[in-house]
Amino acid sequence: MTNSSLTIGVDVGGTNTDAALLSGQTLLGSCKVPTTEDVTTGVRNAVAAVIDQTSTNPAEVAAVMVGTTHFLNALLERKKLSRTGVLRLCGPTSRSLPPMVDWPDDLRACVDGGSEYCDGGVNFDGSVITALNESEIRQHCAQWREDDVSAIAVSGVFSLVDPQCELDAAHIISDEMPGATVCLSHQIGQNGLLQRESATILNASLQTLGKTTVLAFEKAFSDLDLNANLYLTQNDGTLMSADYAMRFPVQTIASGPTNSMRGAAFLTGLQNAVVVDIGGTTTDIGIIVNGFSRTKSEGATIAGVSTNFRVPDVLSLPLGGGSVVQTDGNLRIGPESVGYRLGSEARCFGGDTLTATDLVVAQGRAQLGDGARVAELDADLLTESQELINEQIADVIDRMKPSSDAIPAIFVGGGSILVQGTLAGVSEVIRPEHFGAANAIGAAIAQISGETDRIVSLETTTRERALDATIEEAKLRATAAGAEPDSLEIADISKTPLAYLPGRAVRIMVKVVGDLKS
């Protein structure tokens, strides 16, 4: 990407779809349209609107980055999912818990295409559990062909230590089932067989939808005379190319909050801060560390399935512009909200419900609706409720902070005006210009990353060699996902000796980040 390339970022939310157009690092315009049921139409509308608003020649747009909810919706609604066969390469081990054992029954019923335990897998030191049995795998493929299953998830014990048996199994499956989707667990998740396998199965079940979604986006954009490259934003706030997204749709599932946080970092130039995204009903609070959102230490539960995906560490608070203010007895704000009915139910808009937005209007800090309708609100109530709002948000910020040091707080989202004055434990309250479009901007400026997670036995290699190999692999992944190889930098390295293991095993996690290849 050159410094003046035009990029469009799109972020799909529950209510609105935002788009932002940037020239290099300069925001040229942004807009909001309603999210549509099929999602794609809303994305198309947002892109069309921002092109129109900025009078841009569509042919000059180099890239469109989309943070979409297609795949999460499909899992939540149990729709458009492919039935998936599971091949667990484990030898005699790991047979006490079948694949999908802890899934919600209805989701499992939609996805389960039959699972098999097979020879294969390695121990933590790389020694073989049992060798792969080719004829066994071919037999299972025949059964899946007969059952019309065309997506297969392969999970090998300790495939993060040695992925070879998963790769070999994939060759055999492709040979037996040409055209079938094959997902390998070592490319998806982290240590922990059951959860990594579940993530792999989710991914396999979404691949057909991944293809149709990417094709639908490409068609929608070409209808708008765009000739831009398409990227999807993923859970960690970086991008993947369209063909990568077709293979790893599950990696996009939690990209929404990340986009907001990355956008907030971009708008303020801050690399380390807390980001408070206040909407109509909820406030999402997350942390950016060196410009990226901090991930949760425990795995994410996606549509009721326990996985070991690293997703942004975000705490949500039932507080937003539409939160209902209760004045009977103890003053309370939320958790009830008038939500999208704010425009008709809030006091200042002619309704009967006192909302957080009314408080802001009464304080004269926003010109919304009819100020006279809230003019008689008691001054003590305004002061008290402001304290309560600040206190609630400060409390969550404190839980999220990496240490007791005061930290700058960036406020984005439409409801960010609710907060006024100082917050305990916060060094500085920042409300950047264009705070409403932080999510779309975050998508537009996203970079490309590659990650690897390996357990390495130091019996057979040195720490340095193991680290180099892990970094090299992360770089290969980033390049495959669309990164410019020369721009890749190491964003994160962790080396953990494994507890209760004889001190010769270490878990190495590496993440590299770089610019988009032009």
Next chain:
Amino acid sequence: MTAWELSEADLEAIAAGAGILGTGGGGSPYLAFLMAREQLRAGLKIRVIDPDDLAADDLVLPLGGIGAPTVGIERIDNGDEGARLVQMIERTTGKKITALIADEIGGGNSLAPMFAAAQLDLPVVDADGMGRAFPETQMTSFFIYGQPVAPAALTDAMGNSLVVTHATSADQLENIMRAATTSLGCSAMMSTPPMAGDFVRRYAIPRTVRQAWTLGNAVQKALKNKTDPVEAILCEAGGRLLIKGKVVDVTKEIDGGFVRGVVTIDGISEDRDRQMLIDIQNEYLVATEQGKQHAMVPDLICMVDLETGRSIGTEEQRYGLRVAVLVLPAPVLLTTPVALESVGPRAFGYDFDFIPMTQST
């Protein structure tokens, strides 16, 4: 004698309560819970019996996992390990095993005997050897009060098996088992020697499965009724609240395979202006405030999330967690002079004697 036949909901409550009794260690009961639940779903039964219902000549086999949790969640059990251990010991001794028992009720090992119990249709004794979690297998009331050190058995998911027919001490048995576990890929299941029914009646920590259930059930009920889970735990378990606060500092390091460190907790609301330090060595060992020990091992120092009542392990500690620290009294069998030699403060490297929570304020 009437057995308590566990339901799925019972298993869930026991797993939650076992987490609290883990006093910060013991590992996650999640996989063991799923395994036991699969047995129920396959139509098998898990029966729990009171230790007082054991006959003098019953033969009770303790079962538990040994090894690295990182490995245990990746190379998962085959499912035959427990049954195989029973078989090995029956062949070695020529006697029939009539019941199973957990070595350790705290954490993941609480449910370790359940799978085999369902497969073999053997009852699980409502008792264990620790009443909590400890880092080493020989730290049980069983060994403290004279459980023989052989025959003990070990087996892994691939079927590799060994029986130790003689060891010079419980410590030596632990060394042998740990070395063997390492060569088996760092995850295995072991049984310490079988015990007679009357020995278990006298020297097992009684009714700890029920205690775990009570704790877990109290938390689940409180969450459902939107009442305070910490209050519910105190009400049901008879412990004492040490502090409600937030974690403000955590120092941690891995030392010889064990996690050591200190957690600093600043009081909030009614405990404002107080600060408590909790020593970690895999489990929470000692709680200190202004230089004075308020609770110490073997009393149970438990830490739970202030809002959800979920137990918080030493590995999850980080700045900002809102926690309640509770102390539950150690089982009487762990507070005798002979027991304190193995599980008192001095056994963990401290240079002070045990002061029970009932005597400190």
